[in-house]
Amino acid sequence: MTAKILTVDDSASIRLTTRVTLSNAGYVVTEAVDGVDGLDKLKAGEYDLVITDLNMPNMDGLTMIRELRKLPAHTGVPVIFLTTESDGELKAQAKAAGATGWLTKPFDPESLVRIARKVLGR
Amino acid sequence: MSNPDPISVFRTEAAELLEQIESGLLDLTRSLDDRAQIDAVFRGLHTLKGSGAMFGFDALAAFTHHCETAFDRVRKGDVPATHELVSAVLSAQDHMRALLETPNGDHDAMSASLLDNLHRAVNGAGSPAPATGALAAAPAPVEEAGGLREWRIRFRLPVNAMANGTNPLGLLDEMRDLGECMIVADTSGVPALDALDARDIHLGWDVRLKTERPRSEIEDVFIFVMDEMELEISETAVTRPAMAVAPVEVPPPTPTFAEREAPVAQAVNDSKQAKSAENVRVPAERLDEMMDRVGELVIAQSRLTQLAGTAADLGLRSVSEEIERLSGELRDTMMVLRMMPVASLFSRFRRLVHDLSRETGKEIELVTEGESTEVDKTVIDRLADPLVHLVRNSIDHGLERPEERIAAGKDAKGRVVLSARQTGGEVIITIRDDGRGVNRERVRAKAETSGLIAPGAALSDQELLQLIFHPGFSTAQQVTNLSGRGVGMDVVKKTVEALRGAIDITSKPGEGSEVSLRIPLTLAIIEGLLVRVGDGCYVIPLSAVEECLELSLEDDLRSRGRSFISLRDSLVPFLRLRELFCTGTQPDPHQKVVVISTGSERVGLVVDQIIGDHQTVIKSMSSLHHDVVTFSGATILGDGSVALILDVTHLVAVGQQQEAQLRAAG
Numbered sequence: 188m189t190a191k192i193l194t195v196d197d198s199a200s201i202r203l204t205t206r207v208t209l210s211n212a213g214y215v216v217t218e219a220v221d222g223v224d225g226l227d228k229l230k231a232g233e234y235d236l237v238i239t240d241l242n243m244p245n246m247d248g249l250t251m252i253r254e255l256r257k258l259p260a261h262t263g264v265p266v267i268f269l270t271t272e273s274d275g276e277l278k279a280q281a282k283a284a285g286a287t288g289w290l291t292k293p294f295d296p297e298s299l300v301r302i303a304r305k306v307l308g309r
Numbered sequence: 310m311s312n313p314d315p316i317s318v319f320r321t322e323a324a325e326l327l328e329q330i331e332s333g334l335l336d337l338t339r340s341l342d343d344r345a346q347i348d349a350v351f352r353g354l355h356t357l358k359g360s361g362a363m364f365g366f367d368a369l370a371a372f373t374h375h376c377e378t379a380f381d382r383v384r385k386g387d388v389p390a391t392h393e394l395v396s397a398v399l400s401a402q403d404h405m406r407a408l409l410e411t412p413n414g415d416h417d418a419m420s421a422s423l424l425d426n427l428h429r430a431v432n433g434a435g436s437p438a439p440a441t442g443a444l445a446a447a448p449a450p451v452e453e454a455g456g457l458r459e460w461r462i463r464f465r466l467p468v469n470a471m472a473n474g475t476n477p478l479g480l481l482d483e484m485r486d487l488g489e490c491m492i493v494a495d496t497s498g499v500p501a502l503d504a505l506d507a508r509d510i511h512l513g514w515d516v517r518l519k520t521e522r523p524r525s526e527i528e529d530v531f532i533f534v535m536d537e538m539e540l541e542i543s544e545t546a547v548t549r550p551a552m553a554v555a556p557v558e559v560p561p562p563t564p565t566f567a568e569r570e571a572p573v574a575q576a577v578n579d580s581k582q583a584k585s586a587e588n589v590r591v592p593a594e595r596l597d598e599m600m601d602r603v604g605e606l607v608i609a610q611s612r613l614t615q616l617a618g619t620a621a622d623l624g625l626r627s628v629s630e631e632i633e634r635l636s637g638e639l640r641d642t643m644m645v646l647r648m649m650p651v652a653s654l655f656s657r658f659r660r661l662v663h664d665l666s667r668e669t670g671k672e673i674e675l676v677t678e679g680e681s682t683e684v685d686k687t688v689i690d691r692l693a694d695p696l697v698h699l700v701r702n703s704i705d706h707g708l709e710r711p712e713e714r715i716a717a718g719k720d721a722k723g724r725v726v727l728s729a730r731q732t733g734g735e736v737i738i739t740i741r742d743d744g745r746g747v748n749r750e751r752v753r754a755k756a757e758t759s760g761l762i763a764p765g766a767a768l769s770d771q772e773l774l775q776l777i778f779h780p781g782f783s784t785a786q787q788v789t790n791l792s793g794r795g796v797g798m799d800v801v802k803k804t805v806e807a808l809r810g811a812i813d814i815t816s817k818p819g820e821g822s823e824v825s826l827r828i829p830l831t832l833a834i835i836e837g838l839l840v841r842v843g844d845g846c847y848v849i850p851l852s853a854v855e856e857c858l859e860l861s862l863e864d865d866l867r868s869r870g871r872s873f874i875s876l877r878d879s880l881v882p883f884l885r886l887r888e889l890f891c892t893g894t895q896p897d898p899h900q901k902v903v904v905i906s907t908g909s910e911r912v913g914l915v916v917d918q919i920i921g922d923h924q925t926v927i928k929s930m931s932s933l934h935h936d937v938v939t940f941s942g943a944t945i946l947g948d949g950s951v952a953l954i955l956d957v958t959h960l961v962a963v964g965q966q967q968e969a970q971l972r973a974a975g
Contacts, residue, residue: 197352197356198322198356198359198360199318199321199322200315200316200318200319200322200360200363200364201359201360201363203313203315203318204315204363207315242352242355242356243352244349244352270359271358271359271362290529292359292360292362292363293359293362293363294363295526298525298526301529302529
């Protein structure tokens with residue numbers, strides 16, 4: 188079965204790049220515009236991987252993943268941060284909140300696919 | 310499905326971000342400690358930087374990074390938000406627009422000077438400016454291209470890494486995938502056998518990797534182990550190229566973020582952003598193409614209606630009526646697609662007024678009304694410049710200085726009201742100020758010296774005010790920085806008329822002026838009055854038609870030589886279109902006069918027959934006919950024949966000119 192990925196970013200151009208990159212790699216990609224939207228979509232559907240920005244309006248990526256981990260059905264879904272931040276403290280917080288990985292913007296589309304493959308194992 | 314070009318998506322997004330940033334900054338000028346706005350501006354800058362670097366706008370990303378850093382410090386309370394800082398970032402934001410539009414242009418000097426300002430605004434005057442070299446520190450690490458290089462990678466995993474699912478062998482395998490590896494294990498940390506827990510990791514590794522891949526790919530190997538490990542990646546000197554071409558050591562992307570606090574959950578209600586996801590962006594030209602198709606459909610449909618009307622076939626008639634209804638609905642839907650709220654037009658004036666207020670020292674309050682009124686996108690684009698001019702005029706000529714206002718018993722703060730409202734098929738945009746009003750004496754003096762009117766000529770107040778729209782007219786005794794930019798009110802008037810609109814001014818001395826623009830909601834479709842002159846059909850835009858009346862034989866005879874009809878006690882000049890178009894036909898026994906007007910000026914057009922109203926799509930004339938001034942375009946009638954659309958402005962001008970000549974002749 189094709190893996191489903193949710194990409195959460197307030198930047199339309201980043202969402203577009205992420206979506207095109209991952210769809211070309213054979214994944215089914217859904218977009219969300221901020222943490223609130225992301226959380227809504229996560230609650231409504233099943234995803235194999237979440238790729239999210241950190242700094243977003245309405246709800247940031249860290250809060251979103253903390254909320255997500257509180258939901259019994261979603262404790263296990265892997266989450267990768269895709270952000271311009273590269274600060275160690277933030278990364279540690281992300282890890283503590285249950286993040287699986289961290290990719291710094293600007294990113295190389297190939298690394299994104301590589302990471303997706305690594306996490307999803309397909 | 311084809312995907313849009315990410316770069317153009319980024320450009321659109323960046324333009325929106327810049328608008329958001331600007332609007333946030335302007336809100337901040339009113340209340341400097343508005344946390345929500347500080348966060349919003351920071352986030353805008355942050356996204357702009359990140360996406361900019363992603364799509365190759367390195368100069369923009371590097372420049373924005375500095376502004377973001379400054380705002381981050383404000384956000385964290387390290388430095389206060391000051392008017393200087395907000396102004397510095399406002400100017401910087403203009404520069405970002407330039408960096409976005411011409412990423413390859415030469416912006417370095419400008420960038421440096423703006424950053425200098427910003428630096429002073431953040432750190433206070435007198436502090437040393439950052440080295441201009443800081444500019445080179447793009448947040449995007451420069452990826453050195455190609456070439457086999459040797460890297461030394463030393464890493465040590467946390468003792469409990471395996472319990473967290475990390476497999477060090479996997480990491481080593483991945484490095485082997487990148488190139489030739491020489492791996493040495495550091496066993497110095499391994500405890501004695503009895504103290505050894507098989508699930509713990511005590512080893513460290515020292516890897517020499519020869520690869521053509523960039524450093525980022527090596528870093529990617531460790532991406533899931535993150536910060537708990539010790540990792541050192543360095544390029545070994547052996548394979549480094551000569552010093553002269555050594556890759557520049559790029560500082561870490563965000564050096565000042567070292568002590569960043571955890572971002573708090575941002576509960577800023579940014580509904581605009583949330584909404585954008587439900588919208589589809591379509592290039593404007595696709596809408597134009599579709600509008601053309603719909604236009605052709607409307608024409609074909611009216612031919613069908615005409616045919617069906619003469620046919621006895623009832624089935625054909627009912628289908629024709631159905632198609633008429635559908636194409637009408639399709640046309641209306643299409644029009645709505647092209648509509649945009651004038652808010653997008655009005656929002657840019659907040660900035661203009663802010664700048665002008667600083668430049669002139671006048672206190673100004675800008676009030677906007679009816680921002681949700683929707684107008685055709687083309688109208689919005691073309692109205693921007695005229696409105697800027699009108700607002701500048703109001704502020705420069707209309708509003709008085711605070712002390713003058715207080716002396717005149719007014720509030721020290723001047724008011725400029727921009728409002729929009731829709732009436733029927735038109736939108737009315739007004740620019741109203743509560744300033745000193747138009748100085749009639751000065752208008753008259755200026756018109757006399759420039760020969761527009763004879764000295765002492767008797768003019769009504771309205772006629773006097775209309776002189777402002779005359780080409781080359783400017784009442785400012787000294788050309789100021791604001792209004793003296795070579796665009797006069799005549800250009801404003803021309804632009805408005807090119808949109809088939811009309812401009813009007815009213816003004817009360819001491820109380821203020823109001824300029825109103827009447828613009829049709831759409832440019833693509835015209836509601837017209839179809840008339841016959843000789844053998845040809847012509848369309849008169851219905852918005853300009855005041856009334857239609859019959860030209861009685863006596864009137865016709867009486868008015869020979871002097872083409873005036875008396876219309877409720879006022880004389881209106883008229884033009885015989887039959888003569889104007891040289892039809893060479895005999896006049897119809899019951900000629901009609903169609904009275905048209907542009908604002909305050911009226912003229913009658915004598916036609917042979919009034920056929921009726923006609924809604925149709927405007928086709929512009931070919932370039933071969935660009936010098937034909939009497940017609941503004943053409944349209945296709947139901948039977949497939951062409952009807953020309955009369956240019957109302959031009960005809961009124963001709964009529965008024967004729968009147969003036971006759972008056973002069975006495």
